[in-house]
Amino acid sequence: MDIHPAIVKTPHLAPPLALRWATEAATEAFAQRLARQPGLDNAFIALHGDLGAGKTTLVRHLLRTLGVQGRVKSPTYAVVEPYELPGLNIWHFDFYRFGDAREWEDAGFRDIFASPGLKLAEWPEKAAQVLPVIDLDITLSALPDGARHVALVAHTPTGAGLLYGQERGGAAA
Numbered sequence: 001m002d003i004h005p006a007i008v009k010t011p012h013l014a015p016p017l018a019l020r021w022a023t024e025a026a027t028e029a030f031a032q033r034l035a036r037q038p039g040l041d042n043a044f045i046a047l048h049g050d051l052g053a054g055k056t057t058l059v060r061h062l063l064r065t066l067g068v069q070g071r072v073k074s075p076t077y078a079v080v081e082p083y084e085l086p087g088l089n090i091w092h093f094d095f096y097r098f099g100d101a102r103e104w105e106d107a108g109f110r111d112i113f114a115s116p117g118l119k120l121a122e123w124p125e126k127a128a129q130v131l132p133v134i135d136l137d138i139t140l141s142a143l144p145d146g147a148r149h150v151a152l153v154a155h156t157p158t159g160a161g162l163l164y165g166q167e168r169g170g171a172a173a
Helices: 024-035 055-066 101-106 109-114 157-169
Strands: 017-021 044-048 080-085 088-094 118-122 136-142 148-154
Touching: 017 024, 024 055, 024 148, 024 157, 044 055, 055 088, 055 118, 055 136, 101 109, 136 157, 148 157
Parallel strands: 044 118, 044 136, 088 118
Antiparallel strands: 017 148, 080 088, 136 148
């Protein structure tokens, strides 16, 4: 199972779950199951994978399922894109260009992570020294046939609940 090296250094609360998404429809189905999980509204989910692995695609499907309207874009240059829904705040981070821990304080990220809401972070390893504990790590790997290999690792009770919900909801499509 391909698991991002940064994940191996943190404890797991449940055995990792490996999935195979043959199509984008499988990615969407996963996002729909994830959106129904209790605890998602206050989770921190980290997304790992090479460029083009499908991290932003997964986030788009998740945000659409949760009710976000309008354009869902990658926050590569802005670092964070906030979304506000009735009863739910969501922050989509992309730390690809993150280079200085001072940016964390200057941008107010400590306050964001201390507040209630869903936090989704692409390239979390670039900000690992300042990030709080990740609830659920999702590593995406593109396969030669266009499918995706997906590894899920829970690090907190919230993450274990999200992971367990995926196991019950069907692993692959």
